[in-house]
Amino acid sequence: xxxxxxxxxxxxxxxxxxxxxxxxxxxxxxxxxxxxxxxxxxxxxxxxxxxxxxxxxxxxxxxxxxxxxxxxxxxxxxxxxxxxxxxxxxxxxxxxxxxxxxxxxxxxxxxxxxxxxxxxxxxxxxxxxxxxxxxxxxxxxxxxxxxxxxxxxxxxxxxxxxxxxxxxxxxxxxxxxxxxxxxxxxxxxxxxxxxxxxxxxxxxxxxxxxxxxxxx
Amino acid sequence: xxxxxxxxxxxxxxxxxxxxxxxxxxxxxxxxxxxxxxxxxxxxxxxxxxxxxxxxxxxxxxxxxxxxxxxxxxxxxxxxxxxxxxxxxxxxxxxxxxxxxxxxxxxxxxxxxxxxxxxxxxxxxxxxxxxxxxxxxxxxxxxxxxxxxxxxxxxxxxxxxxxxxxxxxxxxxxxxxxxxxxxxxxxxxxxxxxxxxxxxxxxxxxxxxxxxxxxx
Numbered sequence: 001x002x003x004x005x006x007x008x009x010x011x012x013x014x015x016x017x018x019x020x021x022x023x024x025x026x027x028x029x030x031x032x033x034x035x036x037x038x039x040x041x042x043x044x045x046x047x048x049x050x051x052x053x054x055x056x057x058x059x060x061x062x063x064x065x066x067x068x069x070x071x072x073x074x075x076x077x078x079x080x081x082x083x084x085x086x087x088x089x090x091x092x093x094x095x096x097x098x099x100x101x102x103x104x105x106x107x108x109x110x111x112x113x114x115x116x117x118x119x120x121x122x123x124x125x126x127x128x129x130x131x132x133x134x135x136x137x138x139x140x141x142x143x144x145x146x147x148x149x150x151x152x153x154x155x156x157x158x159x160x161x162x163x164x165x166x167x168x169x170x171x172x173x174x175x176x177x178x179x180x181x182x183x184x185x186x187x188x189x190x191x192x193x194x195x196x197x198x199x200x201x202x203x204x205x206x207x208x209x210x211x212x213x214x215x216x
Numbered sequence: 217x218x219x220x221x222x223x224x225x226x227x228x229x230x231x232x233x234x235x236x237x238x239x240x241x242x243x244x245x246x247x248x249x250x251x252x253x254x255x256x257x258x259x260x261x262x263x264x265x266x267x268x269x270x271x272x273x274x275x276x277x278x279x280x281x282x283x284x285x286x287x288x289x290x291x292x293x294x295x296x297x298x299x300x301x302x303x304x305x306x307x308x309x310x311x312x313x314x315x316x317x318x319x320x321x322x323x324x325x326x327x328x329x330x331x332x333x334x335x336x337x338x339x340x341x342x343x344x345x346x347x348x349x350x351x352x353x354x355x356x357x358x359x360x361x362x363x364x365x366x367x368x369x370x371x372x373x374x375x376x377x378x379x380x381x382x383x384x385x386x387x388x389x390x391x392x393x394x395x396x397x398x399x400x401x402x403x404x405x406x407x408x409x410x411x412x413x414x415x416x417x418x419x420x421x422x423x424x425x426x427x428x429x430x431x432x
Contacts, residue, residue, distance in 0.1 A: 103325075188398065199425045205420070
């Protein structure tokens, strides 16, 4: 079992991810701008600990960042000197409110490449969890959605793929860090489909894979 | 039934699309740079006609463009004054050989926006068929892959979504033309998965949609 911080762990996505990591038996620390809010969520989920974001990011195996795009830069700047050798999993989708159903990738190509710029070249950076509906994560039911995982660090990528089954999810490698653009863009399509096809959290499944991990 | 030209209809993707349109009963014209090559494919598929690309594009209900990204601009320039009121379906994925497993979207954001620039503002432009494996299309078997359809022209988009069931495919609207970036980027992920997970033409299915078209 791993020691994992969820930065922004009181938000919808962070709380959902944290719930499933706790259930999988990991040592989870809820991070938030306010340690008080973090405490309430940690108690609700039965998480091992809570802290303000920067403190939560220290001395962990994995640090999962679940903040809105508008807070991505500030949050990564806050934790970059704390994370050490931890794997940092950025979940940021570069939505541009109010037109969140429109794909509007940043000039850098992806929020992943923005994260790389914020963190510098030495942090072990992975991106994942772009397409899974937060409210499905924050539940006990099965989730009909694959998790795409991107990184230029093959070991770190594999570690995050391997976290998924315990969370009730199938993780799939999507390749290099820059490929994150595909999953980030897809989120706007899924939001569009929620409205257009009356979906309660549309998801995606990859088909025809003969050697992929089993669907949990 | 519609009169449909498949520009680049002797290539792998074009031939696969044409095969399924012929089977659905449409009046299909195979276009190619060489009318002779077009004739051979038309005869093989039992298509109604064949012609050089520019001639094939005239007087049709739908003109489907299936050429490599490197030929997209020249091909669209060739047909733009021929298509009139037809719906032009661009299938271009902006792969950058040899690194086709890397998402490398163009500065315009997508091949779709490049197509719009090539065709001008008045052509009815839709993009689709980015994610379906050509060799699955060029067969009679069931295809485990949804087709995302993008356009700013809602009627034209619906017409292309409605073409799909006859081809044995589920078409889904993905929203505005610029959203095509998501499907274009996803193609590199699917190529990556073909290699990584030993897939014979990886595909995608959208899940949890309650009011979507049935899977044929």
